[in-house]
Amino acid sequence: MSALRFPNLPPSEPQGSDLLTQERAKTTFSVHELSTFLYGEAYLERQERLLTLIENEPAFDKSDRYFLGRTERFAHALRKDHAIVKMAQKHQWTQEEFSHAESLIDEAGPFGLHRGMFMPTLASQGTEEQLEKFLKPAQRYEIIGCYAQTELGHGSNVQGIETTATYLPETDQFDIHTPYLTAAKWWIGGLGKGANHAMVMARLITAGKDYGPHAFVVPIRSMENHTLLPGVMAGDIGPKFGYNTTDNGCMWFDHYRVPRISLLAKHSSIKPGTGEYIKPPNAKLSYGTMVLIRASLVGSARNGLAKAVTIATRYSAIRRQFVDKDSPKMMGKEVVETPVLDYSTQQYRLFPIIAAAYACFFTSKEMMRLYHLNIKNMASGDFSLLADVHASSSGLKSLTTTMAASAIEECRRTCGGHGFSLFSGLPLLLQDYAPNVTWEGDNYILTQQTGRYLFKSFRELVAKRASGNFQAGQINNPTLAYMNTFLENPTLRCPVTSAAQFYNPEVQLAAFGHRAASLVAQIVHALDVGKRSWNSMLVDIYNVSVAHCQLILVQNFIMGIRGEMPQPEGYVTPPLATEAKEALTDLSDLFALHTIHKQPGEFLTSGYLDAPQVSMLGEAIMELMEKKVRPNAIGFVDAFAFPDYLLNSAIGAFDGRVYERYTEMATREPLNKTEVVDGYENYIRPFTNPKGLKGRTLQSRL
Amino acid sequence: MSALRFPNLPPSEPQGSDLLTQERAKTTFSVHELSTFLYGEAYLERQERLLTLIENEPAFDKSDRYFLGRTERFAHALRKDHAIVKMAQKHQWTQEEFSHAESLIDEAGPFGLHRGMFMPTLASQGTEEQLEKFLKPAQRYEIIGCYAQTELGHGSNVQGIETTATYLPETDQFDIHTPYLTAAKWWIGGLGKGANHAMVMARLITAGKDYGPHAFVVPIRSMENHTLLPGVMAGDIGPKFGYNTTDNGCMWFDHYRVPRISLLAKHSSIKPGTGEYIKPPNAKLSYGTMVLIRASLVGSARNGLAKAVTIATRYSAIRRQFVDKDSPKMMGKEVVETPVLDYSTQQYRLFPIIAAAYACFFTSKEMMRLYHLNIKNMASGDFSLLADVHASSSGLKSLTTTMAASAIEECRRTCGGHGFSLFSGLPLLLQDYAPNVTWEGDNYILTQQTGRYLFKSFRELVAKRASGNFQAGQINNPTLAYMNTFLENPTLRCPVTSAAQFYNPEVQLAAFGHRAASLVAQIVHALDVGKRSWNSMLVDIYNVSVAHCQLILVQNFIMGIRGEMPQPEGYVTPPLATEAKEALTDLSDLFALHTIHKQPGEFLTSGYLDAPQVSMLGEAIMELMEKKVRPNAIGFVDAFAFPDYLLNSAIGAFDGRVYERYTEMATREPLNKTEVVDGYENYIRPFTNPKGLKGRTLQSRL
Known part of the structure; x- marks a missing residue:
């Protein structure tokens, strides 16, 4: 019997492609300029060049990916690993070209660890x-x-x-x-x-x-x-x-x-x-590689966040459900269902993930700079950076990979039922991303490294302050700086009196700094004065690592937009146009404020924020999401510049043809190769037609 | 070439089976008694009887489950669905026997929705x-x-x-x-x-x-x-x-x-x-089925939680990693690595999940009772229960399935790398459980039902109190009761002054009640006075539904242990021995306190708790976990009475033979059927031995 053929019907209006076109018209900045700022012109050109080669190589074809069992998928990957080496040899790829091609093919194979x-x-x-x-x-x-x-x-x-x-x-x-x-x-x-x-x-x-x-x-x-x-x-x-x-x-x-x-x-x-x-x-020399791997995982967390949220945001702009009665969506003179991206819960779930992807971009860049600087320093015998870089790379690996794993699953859920289909691209992304939270240092264990460094720094700072000849000007390390600010005035309170005042980077940084330092102080007190065992403090140590690393993410995001981050040697960041700068500032505000709003406990118990301020914070976030982030949502994810070939998603492709692409994928399901399922004779007919009767007599029930 | 044979080596000491035996010796209550309390004697007997039948039927064999691709798994399920109907017909199973058998086989097939x-x-x-x-x-x-x-x-x-x-x-x-x-x-x-x-x-x-x-x-x-x-x-x-x-x-x-x-x-x-x-x-009649499905999902959330935490807790008692220097573990005179279950982070991640499984047990039972009572009432024209049951079943479906989906993933992560192997049983459990968060009412959308009911109740209560002839004694509904308590004294503060005072159910209930009512009051104010749109309040509405339903879970847990829950008609709960009662009270305390501690924000912003109290709460939890819950951890999960056949887990089986079972499963991996991989000639040899050379000349590098 021949394969099933599904009808060729159009979706009901409005069409996904039109909706995305409308979204793109609302974007306040140049998407290409923002992509260039993120990746540089050379990267984007290379991507186009590689895509042409890769999409034409049968060994890199993805159309069967979601249908294959494990044995077949491994066989495919072995073939692919052979083909990519051959292609690299033929075109004399650089290491960068090779890695870029691998990331586009996105299929971990048997030669990867080699x-x-x-x-x-x-x-x-x-x-x-x-x-x-x-x-x-x-x-x-x-x-x-x-x-x-x-x-x-x-x-x-x-x-x-x-x-x-x-x-x-x-x-x-x-x-x-x-x-x-x-x-x-x-x-x-x-x-x-x-x-x-x-x-x-x-x-x-x-x-x-x-x-x-x-x-x-x-x-x-x-x-x-x-x-x-x-x-x-x-x-x-x-x-x-x-x-x-x-x-x-x-x-x-x-x-x-x-x-x-x-x-x-x-x-x-x-x-x-x-x-x-x-x-x-020197045993310390071997720390370098660990730092490199952990720093690079911050970058891959950004990738995971960005891919998932690209799919979920595009689909949410197309998927319509219910009518928002207070603000009905019109198509001509007719009321149509509201795109789910207009609901505030969907925004609260997705927009902070967009923001987090950008946050990880800046910190990933900074961690790679610090890694290279530290390697250079160590080679000349200077180990002064190592402890800080090791501690922050450990904590950031833990925090950002945990963020990304949760966010991918959250994106999957925001797509409703269709996020459960492999065709959405989200399940496989989630499954392949998952080991990041346990490998290269388990995300709980790692935070002890960060904690140890913070406590040591804090104790030294307290001792130095008590020594009599301390000057705040001597501090040239951001960790010591926020601890010192706290020690200057541990009972400081946030001065904010209106929602709008929260859109101020200095206010945000002060809140994160106070909270992290306050947690460090509490733990050091519990360990040193309360004589609590290390084991009994592990939950607090995990939390302090999160607090410290959230501060780093907020800090680098703010400084990165301002162009205040130190540049890696021999590198010049492309310029950021005013419009893109403003739009990124909205995301930076959202990242900082949402992080507080989602888990305000420690900001409240540290005494820095109070209940009315948390309530204002909520208003500030809602206003920001609706007025500033919503119009640019599609622009922000387009700027990640993930080609459709990479995302391999029915619902997240650039052109918005969600339902057509989804149906086309379903026709290729192996079970649809035959009209009557294998096993019918043995397992269904014995119930439905045990005597082997023929013809319409059997269908006469209606 | 023949299949690979892995060496038959024993694991290093101490053996998993010995460790679990030691754990079981520490249990303070009778596991069988607790199982009987949960399920009744008849259920446990039925399970033994069914298992004998099922484990001997080849169509129900699970040994290939983790190796099959989708097409083969579907073929297997079709065969299984045929076989279970035949078996049910042969043994004239009741509906209960059929469902019980299905839950043991645990493979959703093509006849399930029929x-x-x-x-x-x-x-x-x-x-x-x-x-x-x-x-x-x-x-x-x-x-x-x-x-x-x-x-x-x-x-x-x-x-x-x-x-x-x-x-x-x-x-x-x-x-x-x-x-x-x-x-x-x-x-x-x-x-x-x-x-x-x-x-x-x-x-x-x-x-x-x-x-x-x-x-x-x-x-x-x-x-x-x-x-x-x-x-x-x-x-x-x-x-x-x-x-x-x-x-x-x-x-x-x-x-x-x-x-x-x-x-x-x-x-x-x-x-x-x-x-x-x-x-x-009467259109309302159709709500009955929805309530039934949502109420039954609370029960399946319990199942998901309980299965995952059984696997993770058993494995955590066996898996050893590092030495806790403050409290080293001895085997005879030798220091051995500490079982990961002794680390406070692992306890903080797993024990609240054990507690949540028990919490869902009591509420699931109560929701089923209310469903039946409501159906009976509606048949005689009494719709008074419907609104409350519909609202709480919606919110509880949302809350408990979200809890379970997160907890299964958390359990998977607590197993480190091995939680990533399908052999752990956790990935498939997670994957099959995942649709619960989006089907039968998306977990975000559902909370609007709960919110609407809460706001309506609150407005009516406020109006009634303002009417002049209000008496608190008239209130016979727990939702109105906690709202009224709040309205009596909205600025009440928690009177606790020491960690130990938190082990008091009344203190816990008061905190949850105050927080939920305070959120309701804030939202009603924002909607009615602040004229905020419904859409702009959706995040708050989600949160208030969570708060209301957490209170229900805490309430039912406490009352269930006390034997104060109303019984379904014709049902008598088996007695709960004092030891088991005490142990369950530890879990009930942990469930309530951990729920606050994990997300203290709203308890703080409502003004009910203050920072020192949150800190005491942390101490109360740590003390409880280490002293009370830790010795009973294995007993608590054993009492769930999941047979090894059901869990199908290398690392979570009853006997603790983790590494032996794991290796045995690996030998059955299809890729191990041959020593040299298919594809070697085409994809590996062209690099490693392009000239087809033979013998030791090639191996002479070392």
């Missing part, structure tokens, strides 16, 4: 000899590696891993071994099927002493035919909530021998023969 | 003739129906649906038609492939007048061979975030004719010939 972790770790911790032996063939994809750190029983606590690498002086080898089931390597991206080498983190044991986790380059599959090497067992760990295009794997070693050169030896090494351990010169 | 909506709608709105003609064959599964209400362009606003049913007096038929693409029926469970009839909601048009949506029984597929009938086009709408075992479908009508008997005519009907419309006697 590029993302295996080669970078080699590059930063390998000796010249090791670079020659391992990195060069890795760059040619002869060696395909993975990064094997997490174990079945240990994720967050890397120091607790159980795999051992025991040095054997007699043969100058390491014996790599998995002593328990809990020591099996687990979750290792690319290990399941693709990789032939692994960067294995194992406890280095030499001369009877355990020196904790170290990195070893280990061949795991035959270069001849990809079979597992004797002494190694590895496989795929099975289906996941998302990321099913990657072969996360597990691995066991049975006294597997590798030569001494396997140990990455740029920083620490073993003396052959004696097995004497040579310590790394 | 039972859940098609037959109930027929039963409540069909005439005797229609029951004979449609319901009887439906009970035999000759007719398999679905419920076709939602359209591509209309979900929440049922009054806006576009499908028409025009009465044709000349032939005494209805012409059913889909005028636009947006009028296509969409999301209809069971329609995609399984159903041969549909209950179609269409605008009844007769004698030139549109009477809005009415229900029509419509044959859609041939009884002979299941092909689509001429004039009907229907298919599956494609893959979804969850619920992929159900064939949600879409449908178009092309001037499709059905006889007059298609219109369900118990309440409203058409006079043959003239086409005169006979109005229903």
